[in-house]
Amino acid sequence: MANLRQAKTDAELRTMTITNVKKAYSNLAEDYNRLLDLEFIYCPHCGKWKSIKASNFYSSNDTVDGIEHFACKECILNMCTDKNKDGSRSDNKEKTINTFRKLDWCFIEDDYDKQLVKTTEAVNEKVRSTAAQQLIVMVQSLPQYNGKNFSNSEFNDSTDGSLSYKRKPRKEIVKLFGSGLSNEDYLYLQDQYDDWCERTQVDSKSQQTYIVRICFKLLDIWKAQKSSKDTTKLDESLNKLMDAANLQPRQNVGNAATDALTFSQLIEKWEQEKPIPEPDPEFKDCDGIGKYIRVWFKGALSHALGLEGGYSKEYEDYVSQYAVTKPEEQDLDEKSESIYSQIFGDESQK
Known part of the structure; x- marks a missing residue:
């Protein structure tokens, strides 16, 4: 880097000898000639004059005022x-x-x-x-x-x-993680946040805050790994965040997400996410408890209320298997009539 020498002020000239004035003029003229020869170039970004011979600029194949005059x-x-x-x-x-x-x-x-x-x-x-x-x-x-x-x-x-390079983060992601980050950082945070929200239930402000902090920490670890840096402290910090959010692999991930749910809400959640599958026919109501309830509770009640069909019919069909019905009268001999009367009684006395 080179800092160009400045012309002497009137106050400085009054204290200088003729020899020193000539020397200062010679140095100033030397810098001026170097500027004319493009040995020094001004960088508009950092505001400094730099020597082109010290590899401070990328070369340009087009014009002498090409990339060298854009930035160092x-x-x-x-x-x-x-x-x-x-x-x-x-x-x-x-x-x-x-x-x-x-x-x-x-x-x-x-x-x-x-x-x-x-x-x-x-x-x-x-x-x-x-x-x-x-x-x-x-x-x-x-x-x-x-x-x-x-x-x-x-x-x-x-x-x-x-x-x-054309991917843009969603507006809510920028609002959630704050401004000032690069597009690449926002996209990384967005992908991590969406992945966490899909795999865990984030339904409270505190849970969302922990997920945001975890995403930031994962971004720091990702950048450190790209630079081949040690991530031990970052990993420890990430573990503490996951531990506080009850999201460690050894922990019950569902605890933090379901503590605020009522029992009925939990049942609804489980029915939607992991419903109980239908059993195989050989194991379906193998002890007959389902039929027992239909016949002796629902069917008996329906029959008592005079409701026909449905559970009432199932009850009547089941009871009929164990009911005793009076046989139709046929030509019976006296011995058979005597046995019949002993069992069912004498019809003439009724």
Whole structure:
């Protein structure tokens, strides 16, 4: 980085000797000549004059006032990545795509994803710290990128059928998680939140608050893993949140979600989510309790009330199996009549 020397003020000139004035003028003229020779370029983003010979700018193949006068190398990387608290960078695909669009550079998503894997695994000592840096070098050096601009970019289809960089989070997600996050962060939080809500019952404010905090923590872990950082403390914090929300795998996940439900609401919930299946015919009412209730409770009551058909008929059919009916009179001999009279009584005396 170079800071241009400024002209001396009148007060400073009064205290200087002729020799020092000549020297100051010579230094100022030297900087001026370097500006004319484009050795120093002003970055409009950071507001600093920087030497082009110190690799502070990406080169331009079009004009002398091309990419060099858009932003310095550091500012372009800032536009493509996220800055972590420790000063390191982490990749942000959405920011990289937007920056490439502004610079009219060709963006090949497959190449970017491959560089992202390399930087995560750190398999090569020459691999730069971010996939964006790797891709920019490829765009400026590889022949397959020559003569191509952003209109020649290639994107992979996302799961919902739209281009991944065009996906936008829902308005309620932005409101729920707060403003100031990148589009990629919102999409990650949205996917995690929807997944949690589908697998657990979130029907209270406290439960929703814990789910939101868990999603934020998962986002931090995801970013740390992309940067090959240790996630031990983040994992411990996540475990504490899940423990407080009663969502640990060892815990009964349904407790926190169903404590506020009444017994009738629980029965309705279970009938809708996990209804009792119909038994096989061989096991259906194997002890006859169902038929017992229909015949001797419902059927007997229906018969007593004079209701015909239905349970009453089932009751009458069942009772008829054990009822004794008087046989029809036929030609009986005296012995048979005597036995009949002993059993049923003498008809003449009735």
